[in-house]
Amino acid sequence: MASCVLAYSGGLDTSVILGWLQDEGYEVHCVYVDLGQPGEDRDAMIEKANNNGAASARILDVQEELCRDYAFPVMQWQAKYEGIYLLGTSIARPLISKAILQVAREVGAVAYAHGATGKGNDQCRFQLAAEALDPDIKIIAPWRMEKFRKLFPGRTEMIEYCESKGIPVKASKAKPYSSDENCLHISYEAGMLEDPAVNGVSIVDFGMGVSPQDAPDTTEEVTIGFESGVPVSVNGKKLSALEVVKTMNDIAGRNGVGRIDIIENRFVGMKSRGVYEAPGMTALYAAHLQMEQLTLDRDLIHLRDRMAPEVAEMVYYGFWFVPKMDALMAFIKEAQKPVTGEVTLGLYKGNIEVHGRTSPNSLYDAEVASMEGGGSYDQTDAEGFLRIQGLPSRVMGKVHPRAY
Numbered sequence: 001m002a003s004c005v006l007a008y009s010g011g012l013d014t015s016v017i018l019g020w021l022q023d024e025g026y027e028v029h030c031v032y033v034d035l036g037q038p039g040e041d042r043d044a045m046i047e048k049a050n051n052n053g054a055a056s057a058r059i060l061d062v063q064e065e066l067c068r069d070y071a072f073p074v075m076q077w078q079a080k081y082e083g084i085y086l087l088g089t090s091i092a093r094p095l096i097s098k099a100i101l102q103v104a105r106e107v108g109a110v111a112y113a114h115g116a117t118g119k120g121n122d123q124c125r126f127q128l129a130a131e132a133l134d135p136d137i138k139i140i141a142p143w144r145m146e147k148f149r150k151l152f153p154g155r156t157e158m159i160e161y162c163e164s165k166g167i168p169v170k171a172s173k174a175k176p177y178s179s180d181e182n183c184l185h186i187s188y189e190a191g192m193l194e195d196p197a198v199n200g201v202s203i204v205d206f207g208m209g210v211s212p213q214d215a216p217d218t219t220e221e222v223t224i225g226f227e228s229g230v231p232v233s234v235n236g237k238k239l240s241a242l243e244v245v246k247t248m249n250d251i252a253g254r255n256g257v258g259r260i261d262i263i264e265n266r267f268v269g270m271k272s273r274g275v276y277e278a279p280g281m282t283a284l285y286a287a288h289l290q291m292e293q294l295t296l297d298r299d300l301i302h303l304r305d306r307m308a309p310e311v312a313e314m315v316y317y318g319f320w321f322v323p324k325m326d327a328l329m330a331f332i333k334e335a336q337k338p339v340t341g342e343v344t345l346g347l348y349k350g351n352i353e354v355h356g357r358t359s360p361n362s363l364y365d366a367e368v369a370s371m372e373g374g375g376s377y378d379q380t381d382a383e384g385f386l387r388i389q390g391l392p393s394r395v396m397g398k399v400h401p402r403a404y
Helices: 012-023 042-051 063-076 088-107 122-133 146-151 156-163 241-253 279-295 299-316 324-337 381-389 391-399
Strands: 001-007 029-036 056-061 110-111 138-140 178-181 186-189 218-227 230-234 259-265 272-277 341-348 352-358
Touching: 001 012, 001 088, 012 029, 012 156, 029 042, 029 088, 063 088, 063 230, 063 241, 063 279, 063 299, 063 324, 088 110, 088 122, 088 186, 088 299, 122 138, 122 299, 186 218, 186 241, 186 352, 218 241, 218 279, 230 241, 241 279, 241 381, 279 341, 299 324, 381 391
Parallel strands: 001 029, 001 110, 029 056, 110 138
Antiparallel strands: 178 186, 186 272, 218 230, 218 341, 259 272, 341 352
16 A cells, blocks of 8 residues: 655645545644644544544644744745745745654655645745755645546535544534634735635634724834844843744734735746735844844845845745755855844834844944034045946937036
8 A cells, every 4th residue: 555644734625635645545744734724633633533534633743943944034034925925934834844744755755735826825835845855755735636626626526525424523614714824924815815805804803813993002113133134032032943933922912013915926926915914023034134134244135135035036936945945044154143133123013114223243333324413434435436427428428418
């Protein structure tokens, strides 16, 4: 009997897929990759998988690795897909594939099964990451298979299948939207959110924080400490990567920070609408940018800014385990070495204010920048500087006069 590893959530889709894979003749090993999904009884899900024929079932907690090795390097790039999305779901997918393949190697599985649909981005992220790590792995994506879709054209058939197999599932009527959660963010999509004319923020029952309207009427200050571009402390307390994210989720969440509504371009070509919340990462992005402004050379920051959309696109599409990304991550690690110090933010009803920043590596020289007289900057030097900078324009203006 061929064996496969299933990325298992314990919900309706993967419960059905677990049974279907067994019907197809596979020995199935279920892996629940713990990314910090709240409100789920992990032990109950593993018990359910075992009771329903899984050859093995386990939980892999990768939350610390997700924050340290995936989210923070992307934050150092200030990477935002299409200028706004902080990539909370995208970042996690290659790590899921990595964890699944580690189990596949341990149990001798030849296939990796997942429940991503044939319309979405996740199928790309899972498969591109998996095949980069193990080119020989077989990918089983049931939703891309006609025989699976014929058996299960809708939720009714899936629920009936679970009932026939004695698989307990929490079946409910279609929700107004679906959500995907981890310790970095929550995404909301589908259902009523597929109508872009609808106010998504009014529909969604956000899970990580309050609305700006319900946030406190006073500003809350928070100080984030950085070492070489990595956030390492909050309000003077040293924390692990995961602890930093969780602490900032609490602080920023209670102040209504980090909600967006976006029409984005999926890798497969269609536009989709998503509502996202990422309170902690939104605040960390803001603090990190302030620390960079104080400590990084102008040309280095501008180079990073030109490359950041490329990094965001690669993460969004799923090209994580590729030489280009390896080189880009090596670059940002080197570039971030001076980014050390503290940034104090003021959080108020969804807004982020900068209340101060200090660094032992600060490149800011008040004597040079001062608008007051004196100082070490000789303004007469600017005359020659501008004559040289303007030379091409003067020559062009003589040859091709412009109307004005």
